[in-house]
Amino acid sequence: AQSVTQLGSHVSVSEGALVLLRCNYSSSVPPYLFWYVQYPNQGLQLLLKYTSAATLVKGINGFEAEFKKSETSFHLTKPSAHMSDAAEYFCAVSWTGNQFYFGTGTSLTVIP
Amino acid sequence: KAGVTQTPRYLIKTRGQQVTLSCSPISGHRSVSWYQQTPGQGLQFLFEYFSETQRNKGNFPGRFSGRQFSNSRSEMNVSTLELGDSALYLCASSPPGGSYNEQFFGPGTRLTVL
Numbered sequence: 001a002q003s004v005t006q007l008g009s010h011v012s013v014s015e016g017a018l019v020l021l022r023c024n025y026s027s028s029v030p031p032y033l034f035w036y037v038q039y040p041n042q043g044l045q046l047l048l049k050y051t052s053a054a055t056l057v058k059g060i061n062g063f064e065a066e067f068k069k070s071e072t073s074f075h076l077t078k079p080s081a082h083m084s085d086a087a088e089y090f091c092a093v094s095w096t097g098n099q100f101y102f103g104t105g106t107s108l109t110v111i112p
Numbered sequence: 113k114a115g116v117t118q119t120p121r122y123l124i125k126t127r128g129q130q131v132t133l134s135c136s137p138i139s140g141h142r143s144v145s146w147y148q149q150t151p152g153q154g155l156q157f158l159f160e161y162f163s164e165t166q167r168n169k170g171n172f173p174g175r176f177s178g179r180q181f182s183n184s185r186s187e188m189n190v191s192t193l194e195l196g197d198s199a200l201y202l203c204a205s206s207p208p209g210g211s212y213n214e215q216f217f218g219p220g221t222r223l224t225v226l
């Protein structure tokens with residue numbers, strides 16, 4: 001079955017440190033990939049998306065992600081964490097464009 | 113443009129009751145999807161509507177149903193509520209024209225079943 005896995009339900013980093021949130025998908029066919037962020041009591045907001053134009057995708061708020069077909073991964077990174085980055089992050093994939101599969105989310109804590 | 117709106121934002125029901133949630137997509141968006149979000153489960157896909165037709169359906173029991181109106185507004189209904197239906201229900205709409213457009217999410221309706 002096609003699915004998406006986010007390793008680490010909770011990640012803590014110090015302010016100013018590198019943020020790395022992991023996402024892997026299970027399929028031999030590369031999907032379209034998305035990262036969303038959710039702040040408390042809010043819906044999800046798109047951070048970035050991969051649609052085969054370039055393997056390194058830059059998003060909002062300084063986040064970027066690299067698509068690696070050989071590793072079936074789409075990890076999200078940010079060079080320097082800010083307190084305002086504390087939120088829940090979701091990786092999502094779609095093969096059809098109509099139905100999206102979401103990971104179980106990673107809660108990011110930024111320690112001052 | 114106004115974002116995706118969902119009403120009500122909070123709802124408390126008791127077991128056995130039924131509930132209807134409403135979603136108004138962004139103007140011009142014709143695809144509306146519904147998700148159930150619970151701690152540890154992430155977002156579980158319920159169904160997707162496009163031009164008043166259910167185009168995709170997730171793996172949920174028949175107690176969960178939905179519909180879409182000609183103005184693209186959508187409703188979802190849950191009958192015979194169970195305690196496990198307590199969750200945040202998110203609605204998302206997608207713009208027309210081209211595949212793999214991102215989904216735009218509403219703030220959700222938090223349903224509590226007592």
